[in-house]
Amino acid sequence: MVEAKKIKEPLFHITKRAPMPIWKTILIRASAVLIAILLSSVIIILITGQNPFSIFASMFHGAFGDAATQNKAGVADTRRRLLQEMAILLSIALAVTPAFKMKFWNIGAQGQVLMGALLSAIVARDLGVSLETTDLGSAVNLILMLLAGAFGGALWAVIPAIFKAKWNTNETLFTLMMNYIVICLIGVVRKIWEPNNDSIIIANGHFPDLFGQKYVGILLFAIALTAFMFFYLKKSKHGYEISLVGESVNSAKYAGISVAKITIRTLIFSGAICGIVGAMLVGSIDHNISTTLDRGYGFTAILVSWLAKFNPLFMILTSFLVVFFLKGGAQLADDFGKYGVTNSFGDIIIGIIFFFIIGCEFFIAYSIKFHKKKKAGN
Amino acid sequence: MDIFTAYFTGAVGYSAILLFGSTGEILTEKAGHLNLGIPGIMCFGALGGCFGVSLIGNVPVVSMLMAILFAFLFAGALGLLYSLFTVSLRCNQNITGLIITTFGVGCTNFFINKISSVSFAKVAKQFTQLFPSYKDLGVFGELFLSYGFMVYFAIIIAVFVAVFMKRTRAGLQLRAVGENPATADAAGINVGLYKYLATFIGSGIAGLGGVYYVFTYLNGAWEYKIDALGWLSIALVIFSVWKPNLAILGSFMFGLLYNAKAYIPGISAPMKEAFGIAPYLVTIIVLIITSIAGSKNVQPPASLGLNYFREDR
């Protein structure tokens, strides 16, 4: 074929690429994480002037404990905290996954967790006093707390879902706003309880410690939820419907599925789990209610779930990655505070790593073809 | 100053932060990009402003201009990062936005302590009171002339962006890009360029909200609360149905709602807290009404949130 003379040939051309083998995608993602870590090290060196290995060692100690400076109990405690935070983050990430899988952009996990927490805190404080006079009463109280949590979370998720299903109201913005309403509500309740801004202590409705540790409850919950969610999404009829709606609304309709029904059902479920996590934060871990109870995980969980490609098993890895850098960053602030490292450093590293991970998806989905310059006389 | 004047001026002072944020976000969203990184970008703007001042110290007027310039550049740069990922690499806009927020807030918190050695409180004086003799004009002066330069600047920018989008060819083409990029592309408009520029300039404008927050609203202090204000700015975009001129009124209304608790006599402390809900609730109601009414003139840009790839057509 004789190509006609072209003057303005674009430098490169982007096309969708055929699906690549899985080992290649893993390779690309792994190298993205690696490059991100290398880049982070360069930044650390520039800021502190310290040996990057000592910095990574410090982060490692922050996450797993340091036998050299801590006693045995200290090391165990650090690791417990790592597991606890991971369990909380993982649980929320799992909770938001069904909605995301059907392309419902629920960024209101924060609100759903907090609403669940708020309602269960109210139950614990206001009902708990009168209920916790007998063993049975205590048990009833705990069950009520969980139910209140589930209800609160589900309520906060289903409202945007109903409007999305009925009128296609933008769920991203709706759920975002719902977060702040809860935050204000918590402020209201706190003021009612402690008009003088004293710290809130919820003395009732404490979940029993399992194996003598308060974090075991949430950990078991996270493990059970991971397994459940894996099977729910992969094997159940609900999971099939969720995937199909997310894949193509047209195909779902073709298969006779009511998209509105699935949307509402899934969001009730998703919100309820968030709410239960909230209830556990109140009853099992913090015994407190505050606007930062969710530790900002409401948003981070979305990233955790997304980066794991909505696969519950991968989420163990991504939630670990995030918590590792959060804990490690905090340790850095302790160890290298004199060089100006603060707590926020973990956020920066997480940001950089996330950037690389989402950025590398482009190279998996697309290919760039550079046009070779044609030689004269061709 | 009577209570009404105090309430009014307080609301205006608060509203300017939101106005910067939402004017910037409107510009970005009009190009079809929902930038949830605005909280991080506003933070980054604050950082840029502090950095700009730290370069020059307290020099009359110049420090202020440096703060504004660097706030714009810093925030704009983060906007460019957002565009790199969403426009060129076609990453999911929501995810990218959330990461930008994490990153921007993290960076700001990390670096702001390193440069806060300069006395920002002194520099902040440059930002307050553009018309020192406003008191001579009585109530009118109090209500309308008692603010710093940045308040007027916020309104000017909002009006300018509104006029730009409505009256200029570039504005028309920007809106076309956000509504229907394929059509804009076919009409010979450089879709990518418009998206990049809108995000850069929009983020820059939002960043000015950060610098205003530090130097005018807090008089040179730093307090990490701006992320809530960033989200509120995004809410304001919906409230003002993607029109910057309405955002001026909307931000003022948000300011009135925010400050109401301090001025309504006899309300209990919990009620005061409850007032905080108002802006968000109002925004949700607007969101619902616009989606039910379905009137095309108040809808989000049609391609908002969707990345454009020519060969998908």
Next chain:
Amino acid sequence: MEKQIALQLKNICKYFPGKVIANKNVNLTLYKGEILSLLGENGSGKTTLMNMISGIYFPDEGQIFINGEEAVIRSPKDAYKYKIGMIHQHFKLVDVFTAAENIVLGVKGERYKLKEVNTRVREIAERYGFDIDPKKRIHEMSVSEKQTVEIIKVLYRGADILILDEPTAVLTPQEIEKLFAVLRKMREAGKSIIIITHKLNEVMEISDRVSILRKGEYIGTVETAKTNPKELTEMMVGKKTDLKIERVKTDFDKPLLEIRNLCVNSDEGSLAIDDASFYIRGGEILGIAGIAGCGQKELCEAIAGLRPIKSGLIMHKGENIIGLPPKKIIEKGVSMSFIPEDRLGMGLAPSFSITDNMMLKTYAEGKGPFVDRKSARERANALIKKLEIITPSSETPVRRLSGGNVQKVLVGREIEAGPNVIITAYPVRGLDINTSYVIYDILNEQKKKGTGILFIGEDLDVMLALCDKIMVICHGRIMGIVHAEKTTKEDLGLMMTGALNLTEEKKDKNYGIAKDSNLTEEEWKIEGEKQAEKEKTNG
């Protein structure tokens, strides 16, 4: 006076990836002040050719001359430079903008003042007899108004050569009249116009000359005054080729699906199916022939319950299925598969595995909360074996399969469910010959089992060989239902282009109504009233 040449194409060739020849050695001449019709079947390369003139594609070989000088057209912008403008079939308009804003979009080098634009738009409208309000927004406009905006957009940029790609496909007869009046005025004003159309009566009415393409090749040009629809049809469809597709003889059963007076709207709100009555018997293949966009898709979707109908009745074994949810219609044994241009649009979930796609309509069966993937996998493997689907495994996402294999999965799944009515649109689209024959065999096998099949096809030769009867639709209206053995390709072509209407010739004979209907006329009446009542209550 010698006619001046406005545009000349010499030996234009265009190839697409995969050795597809879109255009081969096409020569075309367009004079100043004339209307030239470009005629050809689907896939004959008309749109591709026009896209090369308007700068969407670049020809691989050949030359384009404009006003006698060789032109290089690389982009729509270049095309405008040469004063060429194209009105595409799918409008490129911004919904929330006004007409004037759309018209001026992308125009450079003049002051931006909407007032002036409005005045100029009105001027142009007046000169050529358009009806337009420059301040009206696109989303408030009818299809024909939108088209007007597109045409003015081109004129606003000063185009002297206008190309219209099937402009009449979306218009009512009255609107077509209006459009033609405008086109004639433009011709008087010295503009040169190329109009792509399938409808022969329109070709005869509007054009000065007709150029014909077939399978990407240039067949010839004739003067409209010196030709007739029959000659044009012959040039367009070519001689009948004999395909060795077997037509299985079966004993026809009672009508399975009876459709009467069906009207269905398109997405744009215009009438896509207009008063259609026909029926399918068990053990029969009814082919539907028609130019793309004549309403086949809407008909399929209406029967499958995916698209609301405007009026009429769809009776399945004597029972009205209108208004039933798609799921209920599936359960009754009505299967619909539509292969759109991109093959994956409806009926398959691209990133699902073959196994998961097997369960698309049956996943909810069985007790318990879990899907029965095991039996689905067995079915998938059986299908892979039976239809010789080439795939690494049953767990491979269908997105990764080649087109033919994707279609086998889709058609195979539909048949495996044991339906009594199969609606299949373009099941062999883009397939090689051998795979196509596999699909035909599958359909024939179903036919033997007594299934009623609605086959929407593209290739008339195939339909003549495979189908028992062929129904021809033109612009949403049934032009005729003929026995495949007794009809000719030319007749089908004439009906497809609207030049022949058998329903009008046999008006007295209750066209498309079965004599041995499942219902008595009395019952039909009652059902019709019930349906009308339902439509009323639904608004």
